[in-house]
Amino acid sequence: MNSISLKNIRYKYPLTDHYALDGVSFDFEEGKFYGIIGPNGSGKSTICNLMKGLIPSFYLGDLEGTVEVQGKPVDEWEPEKLCTKVGYIFQNPFTQISGIRDTVFEEIAIGLENLGIDKEQMIQKAEEITKRIGIYDLIEKNPNELSGGQRQRVAFASILAMDTDIYVIDEPTSQLDPDGTESVFKIIRSLKEQKKTVILVEHKIELMAKYADEIIVLKDGKIIKSGPAREVLSDYDLVNKKVAVPQTVLFGHEMERAGKSLGKLPITIDEAEVCVRERMRGEQL
Amino acid sequence: MNSKEKFINSFRNAKLHGNFILDLNPFTKLNCAFAIFLGAALLGHYWTRLAVIIICYVINALSGKENFKRFVKLYSFVAFLFFFFLIGLNTCFRPGETLYWEWGIIGITKEGFFYGLSMALLINEICGSIMSFYMVTPMKDIMYSVERLGAPRAASYIMLASMQSIIDLGKSANTIMESQSARGVETSGNLKTRAKAFVPILFPLFLGAIAGTEEKTVAMETRAFSANRKPTHMYELRKTPALEKVFCVFLDLVVIISVVWRFLP
Numbered sequence: 001m002n003s004i005s006l007k008n009i010r011y012k013y014p015l016t017d018h019y020a021l022d023g024v025s026f027d028f029e030e031g032k033f034y035g036i037i038g039p040n041g042s043g044k045s046t047i048c049n050l051m052k053g054l055i056p057s058f059y060l061g062d063l064e065g066t067v068e069v070q071g072k073p074v075d076e077w078e079p080e081k082l083c084t085k086v087g088y089i090f091q092n093p094f095t096q097i098s099g100i101r102d103t104v105f106e107e108i109a110i111g112l113e114n115l116g117i118d119k120e121q122m123i124q125k126a127e128e129i130t131k132r133i134g135i136y137d138l139i140e141k142n143p144n145e146l147s148g149g150q151r152q153r154v155a156f157a158s159i160l161a162m163d164t165d166i167y168v169i170d171e172p173t174s175q176l177d178p179d180g181t182e183s184v185f186k187i188i189r190s191l192k193e194q195k196k197t198v199i200l201v202e203h204k205i206e207l208m209a210k211y212a213d214e215i216i217v218l219k220d221g222k223i224i225k226s227g228p229a230r231e232v233l234s235d236y237d238l239v240n241k242k243v244a245v246p247q248t249v250l251f252g253h254e255m256e257r258a259g260k261s262l263g264k265l266p267i268t269i270d271e272a273e274v275c276v277r278e279r280m281r282g283e284q285l
Numbered sequence: 286m287n288s289k290e291k292f293i294n295s296f297r298n299a300k301l302h303g304n305f306i307l308d309l310n311p312f313t314k315l316n317c318a319f320a321i322f323l324g325a326a327l328l329g330h331y332w333t334r335l336a337v338i339i340i341c342y343v344i345n346a347l348s349g350k351e352n353f354k355r356f357v358k359l360y361s362f363v364a365f366l367f368f369f370f371l372i373g374l375n376t377c378f379r380p381g382e383t384l385y386w387e388w389g390i391i392g393i394t395k396e397g398f399f400y401g402l403s404m405a406l407l408i409n410e411i412c413g414s415i416m417s418f419y420m421v422t423p424m425k426d427i428m429y430s431v432e433r434l435g436a437p438r439a440a441s442y443i444m445l446a447s448m449q450s451i452i453d454l455g456k457s458a459n460t461i462m463e464s465q466s467a468r469g470v471e472t473s474g475n476l477k478t479r480a481k482a483f484v485p486i487l488f489p490l491f492l493g494a495i496a497g498t499e500e501k502t503v504a505m506e507t508r509a510f511s512a513n514r515k516p517t518h519m520y521e522l523r524k525t526p527a528l529e530k531v532f533c534v535f536l537d538l539v540v541i542i543s544v545v546w547r548f549l550p
Contacts (some may be wrong), residue, residue, distance in 0.1 A: 049536040054506065078512075078513070079506075079509065080511075080512030083509040088507040089504070090500070095500035095501045096500070099445070099453070099501070100441075100445035101425075102425065105292070105293065106520060110508050111509050113516045113518060114438070114510055116512070116517050119517055119519060119521070123293060123296055126519075137289075137487070140288075159508075162508070174490065183473060201366050278431035
C-alpha cells in the first residue's frame with residue numbers, strides 16, 4: 001500500500017492567482033526515504049502541508065485533486081488518527097516548542113497527553129525516546145532555554161513519541177549549525193533504518209544524495225523529475241533548470257568535459273573519493 | 286537511582302513542591318485569597334486591612350526564601366506607590382471639616398488623610414492577596430486545576446503560552462537591540478536615545494511574533510491539539526486533602542458571619 005498518494009493536485013493560496021502546485025501526482029511507497037528538492041518557491045513546503053492535512057483545513061485556498069494517506073482521503077481522517085499516521089517537523093526550531101512546559105520531558109509528552117495516553121505509558125515512551133535520540137541529559141532542562149539544535153531534537157522527539165508511520169520533514173536543518181545538522185541527520189538516519197516512510201525537504205543536497213532512496217524535483221509547482229536518487233541527481237540538465245545538484249556531480253561532469261572521465265558520476269563525497277582514487281591508480285598503471 | 290531516574294519517577298506520583306503553602310490546592314489558595322480580601326474590604330476597619338497586608342508577607346515568607354524576596358521586591362514598591370499617591374492626594378485635595386493648613390487649591394484635612402489611608406489599605410490588601418496567590422501558585426498548577434474542572438485545553442494553552450510569549454518577546458527585543466548596537470546604533474544613554482533605538486524595532490518584533498504564532502499553531506496541530514479525546518496529564522497535582530476543604534469552608538463561614546454581623550442593625 002502507498003503511504004501517501006497525491007492525485008492531480010492543483011492548489012493556490014488565498015488571494016493569489018498563481019498555482020503553488022500545478023498538476024502534481026505522486027505515490028509515496030511505504031518504508032522508503034524520499035527527498036524533495038527544488039528552488040525556493042517551487043512548492044516543497046506546500047506539498048508537506050498537504051500531506052499533513054494542513055491544506056485545506058488550516059491554510060485555506062483552492063484545492064483540486066485528492067491526497068490519500070494509507071488509501072484514505074486526508075480530509076476523512078479524524079485529526080487525532082491522522083496525527084498517529086503522519087508526523088510533521090519543520091524548519092524553525094524555536095516555534096516548534098510549545099512554550100507551556102517547564103521541562104523537556106514534559107514537552108515530549110504533549111502529543112501523548114492530547115491523545116489521552118495513559119500516564120505510565122507516556123512516561124515510558126518519553127524516557128525511551130529521549131534515550132534513543134540522545135537527549136536524555138536534557139530531560140530536566142527548560143525547552144525554552146535550549147539551543148536551536150537541541151530544540152530541533154526535542155521537536156523530533158515529540159513527534160517520534162507519537163510513533164507515526166510517516167514522517168514529513170521540511171528543511172529541519174536550515175537554521176542549524178553543522179553540529180545541529182549532524183545530530184538531526186542521525187535521527188533521520190535512524191528513521192530510515194526503522195523502515196519508516198520519510199519525506200524530507202532539504203537544501204543540503206549532499207546529504208540528500210547520501211540518504212534518499214528516491215528524489216522528487218519540483219519547479220514552479222510541477223514535478224519535473226523523479227526517480228532513484230542516482231538517476232535524478234546525475235542529470236546535468238537540472239543545473240540548467242537552476243536546481244542544485246551535488247558538487248561531486250558537477251565535478252564528475254567537469255572531469256568528463258576535460259576528457260578525464262571518472263567512469264561513473266559520483267553523487268556523494270564518498271563515491272567521488274573512490275572514483276578519484278581508482279582513476280589515479282589507473283593513471284599510475 | 287540516579288537524579289534523572291528520580292526526576293522521571295517523580296511524574297509517577299502527584300507533584301509536590303515540598304512546601305506546605307505551595308502544595309495547597311490552587312483553588313484552596315484562591316478561596317483563601319478572595320475570602321481574606323473580600324472580608325477585610327467589607328469589614329472596613331483599618332486594622333483588618335492592615336492585618337491582611339501583614340498576612341500576605343507571612344504567607345510569602347512561609348512559602349520559601351526566594352518567593353519571599355520576589356514578593357517583597359515587587360509588592361513593597363507597589364504598596365509604597367499606592368500609599369504615597371492615595372494618602373498624599375486625598376490629604377491635600379479632599380475637603381473636610383478639620384483643616385490643618387491651606388494654600389490655594391491645596392487644603393490638608395484630617396478627613397482626607399484618613400480617607401486616603403483607608404483607600405490605600407484597601408487597594409494594597411487587594412493587590413497583596415492577588416499577588417500572593419500568583420506568587421505561591423505556579424501558573425501550570427492553576428491551569429491543571431482549571432482543566433480538571435472541565436475548561437478546554439485551548440484556554441489553558443492560551444494562558445500559559447501568553448506568559449511565555451512575554452518572556453520570548455523580551456528576549457527577541459534584547460537580541461535585536463544587541464544587533465543594532467553591534468551595527469553602531471546608539472542603544473544606551475538617556476531616555477530619548479534609548480527610545481529612538483527601541484521604537485523602530487517594535488514593528489519587526491511584533492511582526493515576527495505574529496509569524497511565529499502561525500508556526501506554533503501548526504506545531505501544536507501536529508501534536509494532536511485538536512484531538513477530540515479527553516487529554517491525560519503527565520504532571521498531576523495531589524487530590525485535595527479533606528482538611529483543606531474543611532479549612533476553606535471554615536474560613537468562608539467566619540468571613541460571612543463577620544460581614545453579616547458587621548452590617549446587622
